[in-house]
Amino acid sequence: MTDLKKIFHVKGNDFTHAGEASVNIKNMLKSIGLDPKLIRRIGVCGYEGEMNMVMHGGDGTLSIEINTDKIILYLDDNGPGIEDLELAMKEGYSTAKDEYREMGFGAGMGLPNMKKNADEFTISSKVGRGTQVKMVFSLNH
Amino acid sequence: MKNDNKISPYLIFDPDICTGCAACVKACPTKAIRIKNDKSIRTVDYCITCGECVRICPHSALSSDIFDMNQIGNGQISVAIVSPVLYSQFPEMLPEEILTGLKKIGFDHTIDLSRYTELFQYATDEYIKRNKISNELPTPLISPICPVIIRLIMVRFPNLLDQVIPLKRPVELIELEIKQQLSDRFGVKKDLINLCNITPCPSQKVSTHMMKLSNIDSSVGINKIYRKLSQELEKMEENDTTSLHESYESARGPMWGMSGGEIAGLRTENTFAVSGLNETITYLEKIELGLFQDIDYIEFRCCPEGCIGGPLTVTDKYLAKNTVHKLVERFGIGRRLSQEKALRIYEKGFFFSETKPSELTRIFGIHKDPLSIELLKKMEKLLDIIQGKDCSVCGAPDCRTFAEDVVRGKASIDDCIILKYRDADTDEQIKALSLKS
Structure with missing residues (x-):
């Protein structure tokens, strides 16, 4: 049974507010006293996902599900989708526009970083339709 | 007579000047200040002596406790x-x-x-x-x-x-x-x-x-x-x-x-x-x-x-x-x-x-007990019900802090101006949360 689910909307190209959803999620997890190291892993994943949506994904949502045994992050956007998923998962591969790289983003570490930090990582994407990511963080050590 | 009182190691508050505008409540970076209708201001233990409240108070009801230069004694x-x-x-x-x-x-x-x-x-x-x-x-x-x-x-x-x-x-x-x-x-x-x-x-x-x-x-x-x-x-x-x-x-x-x-x-x-x-x-x-x-x-x-x-x-x-x-x-x-x-x-x-x-x-000893997932859930539900505008009439800096105060048993539902005049439907929803009063 899901204990708590919360959905945050993320707007494409809105760099002013980029990262706010992740900060909110982080602060929720902080308020229930979750282990700081785990919060950091979840924070990084949320932030990378949020930035991906802001840069490529168009509008979308970042959701969190808090269960007694695990925490799940969902990314769901209606952006351009990813053509070659295998390539996109490689470190250093990036399709970010030059202007974003100049801002310090788009180093091609987003998806691989998420995969590295989550206990379970699944991604599905359709060109022209959007991308969905599910990341699970186990609370049982 | 000046009715000063010290509300943190650093802050002096004058209730006679305070209008209860809550500017300080909102300015506090650690959300340490609550203010009630009777203009009693109180800080929880989180004053970090940043002075934001002193700077923002439009009536100078708050001041910081600044020492004067010590008188240098003879032979010193x-x-x-x-x-x-x-x-x-x-x-x-x-x-x-x-x-x-x-x-x-x-x-x-x-x-x-x-x-x-x-x-x-x-x-x-x-x-x-x-x-x-x-x-x-x-x-x-x-x-x-x-x-x-x-x-x-x-x-x-x-x-x-x-x-x-x-x-x-x-x-x-x-x-x-x-x-x-x-x-x-x-x-x-x-x-x-x-x-x-x-x-x-x-x-x-x-x-x-x-x-x-x-x-x-x-x-x-x-x-x-x-x-x-x-x-x-x-x-x-x-x-x-x-x-x-x-x-x-x-x-x-x-x-x-x-x-x-x-x-x-x-x-x-x-x-x-x-x-x-x-x-x-x-x-x-x-x-x-x-x-x-x-x-x-x-x-x-x-x-x-x-x-x-x-x-x-x-x-x-x-x-x-x-x-x-x-x-x-x-x-x-x-x-x-x-x-x-x-x-x-x-x-x-x-x-x-x-x-x-x-x-x-x-x-x-600055330690806040973590909320249980159950309480966090109640807090989020309460926020959904309030759909507030962070008006601070309740005396808390924002709706989220108020909701947390409520589930921790430190504030009453009726402190919120939106919830105070609730309809039967909302009342049902709140009762379902079975909050401590």
């Missing part, structure tokens, strides 16, 4: 410990002239804190270098200098205390021995030596939370001595003694008071500086989120533009900055102390604070 030797910020306050004068001026207004001796800021910078570089090998603390490392920031981290970001480097601040480095040295020099007993810290920072005076300045006897704001000192300096200027001081060695000290001045004096390159309380909070949020792990060290100052923007300064902070820039241009920021000697005392543990920053929260 008064020693000024001089914050380098003082040098930014007099555009036409050189640091050495300002020190001379201090002697003319009654100090028997002056100690330039710049010596200790330089030592601190050597120690910081060394600590960062060693930490890269030992990986003892997670990066980015955080500057321990600003007392308000350290308290902010204790209260709002305790997870980040691990990243604060455990070194003493320059003013804490003033050794006990200095009293012995001075007592020998002036031929008086040690307890007749009065060390007086001349500072831009009201927060230094609050000796709670590790910021205890054990070797300092008193503190005085730059603003308290400014007039007397500037009169004296004007006289000196007329007598033109400046040629004596053309050989001033380095503007590294004056630079310290400016945002970025601490890191500019470091060998470590992968650093940045943040100033202002809101900016600081934004960056601490990001660090807690896991960003900037590739940065070695971050300087934080709660005052805009750094300590030159401190509440006890007199000169406009941007003009002060200009003065510092001119000094840097003229004298550079070369080092005056030997690294070898600094490293030798580093090995002996001279720089390390007795209390590790990571132990502060435990020691000072």
